[in-house]
Amino acid sequence: MELLSSNKSFGGWHQRYKHHSAVLNCEMVFAVYLPPQVEQGQRLPVLYWLSGLTCTDENFMQKAGAQRWAAELGLILVAPDTSPRGPGVPSDPEGAWDFGLGAGFYLNATQQPWAKHYQMHDYVVHELPALIEAKVPVTDQRGISGHSMGGHGALVCALRNPGRYQSVSAFSPISHPSDCPWGEKAFSRYLGEDRACWNDWDASLLLAKASERLPILVDQGEQDGFMQDQLKPEVLEAAAKAIDYPLTLRLQPGYDHSYYFVASFIEEHLRYHAQALQQQQP
Numbered sequence: 115m116e117l118l119s120s121n122k123s124f125g126g127w128h129q130r131y132k133h134h135s136a137v138l139n140c141e142m143v144f145a146v147y148l149p150p151q152v153e154q155g156q157r158l159p160v161l162y163w164l165s166g167l168t169c170t171d172e173n174f175m176q177k178a179g180a181q182r183w184a185a186e187l188g189l190i191l192v193a194p195d196t197s198p199r200g201p202g203v204p205s206d207p208e209g210a211w212d213f214g215l216g217a218g219f220y221l222n223a224t225q226q227p228w229a230k231h232y233q234m235h236d237y238v239v240h241e242l243p244a245l246i247e248a249k250v251p252v253t254d255q256r257g258i259s260g261h262s263m264g265g266h267g268a269l270v271c272a273l274r275n276p277g278r279y280q281s282v283s284a285f286s287p288i289s290h291p292s293d294c295p296w297g298e299k300a301f302s303r304y305l306g307e308d309r310a311c312w313n314d315w316d317a318s319l320l321l322a323k324a325s326e327r328l329p330i331l332v333d334q335g336e337q338d339g340f341m342q343d344q345l346k347p348e349v350l351e352a353a354a355k356a357i358d359y360p361l362t363l364r365l366q367p368g369y370d371h372s373y374y375f376v377a378s379f380i381e382e383h384l385r386y387h388a389q390a391l392q393q394q395q396p
């Protein structure tokens with residue numbers, strides 16, 4: 115992997131790397147935050163952050179203010195891009211912002227022309243962690259979190275892969291994508307019109323049949339303009355209640371969908387992950 119930039123931050127380093135992804139068939143950029151403990155030779159747990167529609171690796175690293183807490187807690191942060199990119203990667207024919215580039219939905223597309231590149235689930239769950247584990251001093255303790263489309267991604271990655279993550283949380287996730295405009299648009303194109311194929315990529319439906327009981331923390335702003343039509347946290351909550359699944363859904367009065375909201379609660383999420391990930395270290 116090729117180092118693109120390196121910036122000192124809270125005693126550690128924020129770095130961006132480029133690499134060839136065999137899974138996505140293109141060059142990808144990701145960001146990693148290495149807290150100061152890395153320079154003292156420690157191996158640390160890692161939190162994967164999945165961003166939302168229109169984002170790259172940069173939105174979270176520049177806006178959430180996570181580095182301060184990651185440095186204190188000794189957490190490595192990894193932020194991938196939100197879709198495959200580059201020459202030959204198809205996107206929305208009308209240039210819409212909610213499909214295609216910047217909108218990979220963290221699934222494995224089955225339909226052409228998308229399937230050749232849009233395999234974001236396998237990229238974030240397998241290929242990128244294998245690279246990180248080979249090159250970065252991480253332990254085998256992995257957490258995953260994200261915002262909006264990335265919140266959907268974090269929940270789906272954890273629920274589809276029992277045992278792979280030791281902690282999971284989300285901000286404003288798209289909780290029931292098979293029944294909202296963003297999700298229906300993306301799923302019908304990436305996965306095809308057969309709605310039965312959508313169930314395995316929908317957090318509320320996956321949670322209803324979960325074999326593992328990994329606790330989930332979700333924060334949702336009550337003034338989020340997307341909450342009612344796109345995010346539907348009440349569907350996730352009902353699915354959890356039905357099987358007594360350990361979901362903590364916190365509705366935060368006055369907060370919207372933006373990174374001002376994420377930045378306000380990121381400390382609590384990082385503490386939540388650090389506690390779960392460090393508890394389980396040998």
Ligand SMILES: N[C@@H](CCC(=O)N[C@@H](CSC=O)C(=O)NCC(=O)O)C(=O)O
Pocket residue numbers: 165166167168169173177211261262263264371372373
């Ligand atoms: N461009 C859109 C707004 C898109 C938007 O709000 N993106 C969110 C994620 S939404 C769900 O996945 C985001 O994180 N944006 C990046 C940021 O830095 O805020 C519009 O114009 O309405």
